Every structure is written in C-alpha cells, then in structure tokens.
Amino acid sequence: MTALFNLQSLLLVILLLICTCTYVHDLFPAILDRNKKGVMGIFWKCARIGERLSPYVSLCCIAMAVTVFFSS
Template sequence: MSAIFNFQSLLTVILLLICTCAYIRSLAPSILDRNKTGLLGIFWKCARIESRLELQ
C-alpha cells in the first residue's frame, strides 16, 4: 500500500520531508533560500515550518 493512502505513513513522510529540508538548510542555506516561490518553494516552506517549531 502506498504511503499516500495510509494516514500514519503519510504523516511519517511529511515529517521526514520537514526534517530533511531543515537539515539541508542548516548545511547550505543559500540552496533553499533562493527558491522561495514556485515548486521548489515547498522545500523552503518545510524548512521554515521546522525552524518555527524549534523555537517553541
């Protein structure tokens, strides 16, 4: 069964995406910061979500 159809697997995939984007942004912030709009902007938004959750 695909991760899209299983709710727990979908949440796991989303969490891994957010953590991966935050890790990439910590190593090389210029890669994600130059793509704030468009299709690649999703990765910038995921990194931003993680950085805001980290402060709480």
C-alpha cells in the same frame, strides 16, 4: 499500501520531509533561500516550519517513533 493511502505513513513522510529540509537549510542555506517561490518553494516552507516549530516537530518525531516501534 502506499504512503498516500495510509495516514500514518503519509504523516511520517511529511515529518521526514520537514526534518530533511531543515537540516539541508542549516548546512546550505543558499540552496533553499533562492527557491522561495514555485514548486521548489515547498522545500523552503518545510525548512521554515522545522526551524520555527522545532519543539513540536521533535515531539512529533518521538511520538511517530513510538507508534512505529509498537505497531511492528
């Protein structure tokens, strides 16, 4: 089953995208800052979400880790 049809996998992919974009933006801010519009702007927006909502994102990471641990 792909991540598009499984809600838990889709949320995990989105959460990992937010965390990865935030990490890349922290290391190399110029890469994401010059691509604020268009398709590449999605990554800049994910980095912004990760920066501004970091306590909630970290709680979601912990919750997702617990659910994945107990479901397998």
